[in-house]
Amino acid sequence: MGRIAEAALLQLAARALVSHGVPLADAERTARVLVTGDLLGVHTHGVERIASYAARVASRGVNPNPRIAVERPAPALVKVDGDNGLGPVVAMWALDEAMSVARELGVGIALARRSNHLGAVAPYSLVAAEAGFASIIASNASTTIAPTGGREARLGNSPIAFCVPNPAGRPFLLDMALSVVARAKIRDAARRGVAIPDTWATDREGRPTTDPKAALEGVLLPAGAHKGYGLALAVDLFAGLLSGGEYLTHVRSWADEPDQPSGIGHFFVLLDARRLGSPEWLAARMGDFASILHATPPADPSMPVRVPGELELDKLERRRREGLDIGDAVLEKLRVLSAS
Amino acid sequence: MGRIAEAALLQLAARALVSHGVPLADAERTARVLVTGDLLGVHTHGVERIASYAARVASRGVNPNPRIAVERPAPALVKVDGDNGLGPVVAMWALDEAMSVARELGVGIALARRSNHLGAVAPYSLVAAEAGFASIIASNASTTIAPTGGREARLGNSPIAFCVPNPAGRPFLLDMALSVVARAKIRDAARRGVAIPDTWATDREGRPTTDPKAALEGVLLPAGAHKGYGLALAVDLFAGLLSGGEYLTHVRSWADEPDQPSGIGHFFVLLDARRLGSPEWLAARMGDFASILHATPPADPSMPVRVPGELELDKLERRRREGLDIGDAVLEKLRVLSAS
Numbered sequence: 001m002g003r004i005a006e007a008a009l010l011q012l013a014a015r016a017l018v019s020h021g022v023p024l025a026d027a028e029r030t031a032r033v034l035v036t037g038d039l040l041g042v043h044t045h046g047v048e049r050i051a052s053y054a055a056r057v058a059s060r061g062v063n064p065n066p067r068i069a070v071e072r073p074a075p076a077l078v079k080v081d082g083d084n085g086l087g088p089v090v091a092m093w094a095l096d097e098a099m100s101v102a103r104e105l106g107v108g109i110a111l112a113r114r115s116n117h118l119g120a121v122a123p124y125s126l127v128a129a130e131a132g133f134a135s136i137i138a139s140n141a142s143t144t145i146a147p148t149g150g151r152e153a154r155l156g157n158s159p160i161a162f163c164v165p166n167p168a169g170r171p172f173l174l175d176m177a178l179s180v181v182a183r184a185k186i187r188d189a190a191r192r193g194v195a196i197p198d199t200w201a202t203d204r205e206g207r208p209t210t211d212p213k214a215a216l217e218g219v220l221l222p223a224g225a226h227k228g229y230g231l232a233l234a235v236d237l238f239a240g241l242l243s244g245g246e247y248l249t250h251v252r253s254w255a256d257e258p259d260q261p262s263g264i265g266h267f268f269v270l271l272d273a274r275r276l277g278s279p280e281w282l283a284a285r286m287g288d289f290a291s292i293l294h295a296t297p298p299a300d301p302s303m304p305v306r307v308p309g310e311l312e313l314d315k316l317e318r319r320r321r322e323g324l325d326i327g328d329a330v331l332e333k334l335r336v337l338s339a340s
Numbered sequence: 341m342g343r344i345a346e347a348a349l350l351q352l353a354a355r356a357l358v359s360h361g362v363p364l365a366d367a368e369r370t371a372r373v374l375v376t377g378d379l380l381g382v383h384t385h386g387v388e389r390i391a392s393y394a395a396r397v398a399s400r401g402v403n404p405n406p407r408i409a410v411e412r413p414a415p416a417l418v419k420v421d422g423d424n425g426l427g428p429v430v431a432m433w434a435l436d437e438a439m440s441v442a443r444e445l446g447v448g449i450a451l452a453r454r455s456n457h458l459g460a461v462a463p464y465s466l467v468a469a470e471a472g473f474a475s476i477i478a479s480n481a482s483t484t485i486a487p488t489g490g491r492e493a494r495l496g497n498s499p500i501a502f503c504v505p506n507p508a509g510r511p512f513l514l515d516m517a518l519s520v521v522a523r524a525k526i527r528d529a530a531r532r533g534v535a536i537p538d539t540w541a542t543d544r545e546g547r548p549t550t551d552p553k554a555a556l557e558g559v560l561l562p563a564g565a566h567k568g569y570g571l572a573l574a575v576d577l578f579a580g581l582l583s584g585g586e587y588l589t590h591v592r593s594w595a596d597e598p599d600q601p602s603g604i605g606h607f608f609v610l611l612d613a614r615r616l617g618s619p620e621w622l623a624a625r626m627g628d629f630a631s632i633l634h635a636t637p638p639a640d641p642s643m644p645v646r647v648p649g650e651l652e653l654d655k656l657e658r659r660r661r662e663g664l665d666i667g668d669a670v671l672e673k674l675r676v677l678s679a680s
Contacts, residue, residue, distance in 0.1 A: 073446065073615045073616065074445055074446020074447070074612065074615040075415075075416075075444075075445040075446060076415075076416040076442075076445040076446045076447035076448070077445075077446035077447050077611070077612075077615055077616075079616070102416075104415075105414055105415045105416040105417075105445060106413065106414020106415060106416045106417035106449075107414070107416035107417050107447055107448070107449045108416070108447070109446075109447045109611060111616075134577075134578070134582060136476070136609075146636065147633050147636050147645045147646075148645070148646075149638055149639055149640065149643050149644075149645050149646070150633075150636035150637065150638055150639065150645040151636070151637050151638065151639045152636055152637050154632060154633060154636050154645075162570075162571075162574035162577070162578075164574075164577045164578075164581070164582065172573065172574070172577055174570040174571070174573070174574050176567050176570060176571075178567075180564070202639070205639070206637070206638075206639030207639065223563075223564030223565075223567045223568075224520070224563030224564030224567065224568055225563075226648075227516050227518075227563045227564065227568070228563075228564055228567070229648075230502075230514040230516060230648040231502075231514070231516075231571075233512065233514070233633075233647070233648060234502035234504075234512070234514050237474075237502070237504045237512055237629070238474070238502075238504075241504070241625050241626070241629055242474060242504065242611070242613065242616055244616070244617070247625075247629060248629060248632045248633070249632055269476075269609060271417070271449060271582070272414065272417075273582065275413040275414040275417055276413065276417075276419070276451075276582055276584070277584070285581050285587075286581070289577070289581055289587060289588060292494060292588045292589055293487050293490075293494060293573075293588070296486065296487050296490035296491070296492055296494050297490065297491050297492050297546070298489055298490055298491065298546075299489055299490065299491045299542070299545070299546030299547065300489065303489050304489075305487045305488070305489050305490040305494075306487075306488075306489070307573070308566075308569075308570040308573060
């Protein structure tokens with residue numbers, strides 16, 4: 001079976017990267033981000049990515065030994081040049097910088113450019129929350145979404161996460177991308193030969209479609225129509241345009257051009273919640289906030305109302321105790337990679 | 341007809357507030373925010389609100405002479421206690437504080453509590469953009485939206501705006517609330533006796549409905565389903581919970597309890613874009629960003645792809661030249677209010 005303990009998976013994932021020329025500390029850092037993705041149940045942003053990370057390092061599409069450069073153009077503002085390093089390496093660097101500024105000034109913003117795929121955003125949010133920071137973290141991405149009213153992809157399915165720590169319990173954790181569904185869900189429907197709702201994607205003429213095969217030739221639709229479109233653009237402006245990185249169609253797809261730098265950018269807004277009140281004050285408010293939501297009469301009595309992040313944090317706790325099931329194929333591939 | 345020049349409308353709106361006991365400077369500030377709402381075409385957040393603002397001041401539901409208190413718990417972080425003043429007065433105060441901090445440190449966050457309805461968010465975003473700041477601004481609101489899977493309103497239709505300045509042209513301006521549509525659209529459908537899409541609202545049992553009358557007894561649905569729900573909660577956490585203000589069901593509805601403080605909170609993230617590069621650098625990138633979107637092949641050839649804010653800024657420019665048509669009834673009401 002594919003079940004493996006967290007520590008063993010961390011080691012295996014790091015070894016796979018080290019064997020492709022990534023320095024140990026960077027490999028461990030990257031493994032930590034991806035394994036946290038798996039712990040949260042976001043397997044599409046978990047260790048199954050190691051294979052493509054390793055391949056891109058091998059082809060020098062990603063720089064395994066980046067010289068990450070940090071500028072501080074203003075006291076509360078940091079710019080990070082990732083030198084085309086692995087996304088999790090650059091992003092953790094930028095997060096550390098933003099936390100350090102926020103510890104000093106209460107607030108810190110870091111803008112990172114010349115980075116790559118950073119995995120899921122939630123692992124960074126959790127690192128910040130454990131250190132006492134509320135955060136808004138986002139990344140741009142290569143183009144898969146058409147603008148509202150357009151029929152060609154012009155923007156990425158950018159993820160954005162909002163997280164607020166809770167000194168006495170679970171943080172609020174919202175990590176979402178801005179399409180209605182991930183492309184993987186449409187591929188799955190195509191494989192199973194079932195129709196999809198016409199709100200998920202368009203065909204290649206820009207018309208909404210229920211045919212998953214036609215949808216795979218078209219583009220993803222943003223969540224909430226023009227609202228998701230606008231929000232994805234906002235992320236791209238802060239993470240890509242203002243960071244000095246690439247944006248919109250300038251971001252390269254690592255599926256189509258794996259040997260080229262992606263030019264992806266990230267942004268991190270960190271707020272030190274300890275400056276706002278005592279841990280008891282924050283814990284009481286966060287507990288009350290969740291209680292009000294949990295007490296909502298559910299539409300379906302068997303489905304209680306949830307606070308974002310709860311299901312994922314349930315999984316994380318269980319898997320930390322019981323190990324992860326990431327599937328035999330992924331595990332076997334990791335073993336091969338780490339031995340090569 | 342209801343057409344009136346901007347300057348005349350500003351004066352009329354301010355006079356209506358002054359005649360209800362609002363100091364002149366605060367009345368002018370509030371009028372400026374609401375008239376900008378009208379200029380942008382957001383009439384539901386324009387001068388038609390003056391009547392309810394004046395009524396709440398008259399009933400002492402809102403404090404016409406607030407002692408706004410500012411704390412700076414950390415160098416880049418400001419907390420504003422609005423003392424139950426008019427929303428635009430408190431919000432402009434907090435925005436000024438955040439801009440002043442961001443001018444000094446590159447980044448500033450202001451959290452405002454004990455405020456009231458602030459009008460649309462876009463007017464604040466535009467003030468910030470004209471002064472050279474990129475911004476994320478949001479407010480919580482009294483409960484009209486049910487959590488995903490719930491059948492009672494537990495959170496507000498909170499607005500959030502993202503804005504990036506363009507030194508050589510129009511800013512990017514996204515101002516949105518987090519329901520699929522505003523309640524006013526459902527009331528309109530009920531009046532006209534037409535069905536609504538089942539994605540807009542639920543009936544009072546929490547079931548999606550196409551009957552606008554049933555929808556008015558139910559709750560609004562968030563845009564993008566659980567994504568809009570999560571985002572509305574994130575806004576409430578930053579604007580309400582972290583600010584020390586009210587949140588979720590603790591925010592009072594000024595329709596149901598007009599003589600009580602709303603307890604609304606706002607948050608302002610300001611980033612001084614001039615610290616990131618020259619005006620020419622930013623203008624070139626903003627121009628390129630818009631061009632890429634405009635060049636997208638449209639699904640319908642008669643409907644070119646738009647960048648968020650363009651239609652609203654078109655209206656604003658035209659109305660600044662030609663005057664505003666806000667309707668005879670609203671204008672007449674303002675005249676009565678300003679004479680009373």
